[in-house]
Amino acid sequence: MAGSYENRDGKIWMDGALVEWRDAQVHILTHAMHYASSVFEGERCYNGKIFKSREHSARLIKSGELLDMPIPYSIDEIEAAKYAVLEANGWTDAYVRVIAWRGAGEDMGVASNKNPVRMAVAAWEWGAYYGDAKNVGAKLDIAKWKRPSPETIPTAAKAAGLYMICTMSKHAAEAKGCSDALFMDYRGYVAEATGANIFFVKDGEVHTPIPDAILNGITRQTIIQMLKDKGIIVHERVIMPEELAGFEQCWLTGTAAEVTPVGQIGDHMFKVGALTRDVAESYEKLVRS
Known part of the structure; x- marks a missing residue:
């Protein structure tokens, strides 16, 4: 499958039913489009x-609850929708995207309590998120933006609005020939990449940031x-930026990233070492077991 994501063959689950891919659309006054809900x-x-x-x-x-946006589907109903999409499209290996949002309704200001919460499930076949970085190690820029304080936004939610600085930072990184960017948080501590958690190795032990201002990724917890x-x-x-020079290996984790070695962050170089490769291979075996 290739080309624009709006113009493809297949089925998408939307508000309780499977629809043709090209018919899965929303109104221009959808609240989420204007206010990131x-x-x-x-x-x-x-x-x-x-x-x-x-x-x-x-x-x-849980993310919906944190954004004061109760999702009108149970876990079992969401599960059924995901597998219905996979079956309808004939896929056994695919990336699955579930999204819930405030739709168009009686409210068109900041408040949106009168607008329905809608949900859709799409899927597509997707290879390695960072391309050949799995073999040679990704190259990361250091973002100028910082992950926000949990006092400013619910950082434990996987919310669309939290990703705007990720988009800008990844664009800046790609313009420099990098695969991604590393964020510091609002305190200046090492945080995460634009869509993945980060791990470091030193003297055979592993170090990773506390997820108190970043998403505690499911892949992170698994690793x-x-x-x-x-x-x-x-x-x-807590990992300080000046510690980067002392780490020997580094990798990223995430559903899309899976386990991706990092070869460089800014001016700091890392080996794609034995532990990194072992973790990547063990994760690959686990997800396919």
Whole structure:
């Protein structure tokens, strides 16, 4: 499947029914388009099974609650919609995108309580998010923007509005020949990439930022448990930017990114070492088991 995402063959689940891909549209006065009132999940299906599917559905509902936007579907109903899309399109390996948003209604200002909360599920076949970076290591820029304080927005929600600085930062990174960008948070601590959590290795131990101002990714949690099961010490802690020079290996985690090695952040270089490759291979086996 190629070309514009609005002009493809296939089926999309929308508000309780499967519709033709090209007919899955919303009105120009949809509240989410004007005020970013939407939350979403990105998931991957391997061999006919969506990895950590119910956890993603539960997080979608929680994100809606955090944005004062109750989603009118249960976990079981969301699960059924996801698998209906995969079956309708004949896919066993695909990326699945579930999105819920405030639609058009009686409100067209900041408030939107009178507008319905709608939901859609789309899927498409998608390869490696960072291309050949899985083999050679991604190159990251350092973003000029910072992840916001949880006092300014619910940072635990996977909300569309939180991604605007991600888009700008990734555009800036790509203009420099990089795959992605690394954010610091509002305090100046190392935070995450634009759509992935980050891990570092030093002296055989793993270090990763505390997710107190970033999304505690489902893949992140999976990798931490995997490392602990392997007997590897994991430090969830504050990481300062000046520490980057002392780390030996680095990788990103996320549903789209899976486990992607990092070879460079700014002027700092990292080896695509044995532990990084072992984690990537172990994750690949896990999601396909």
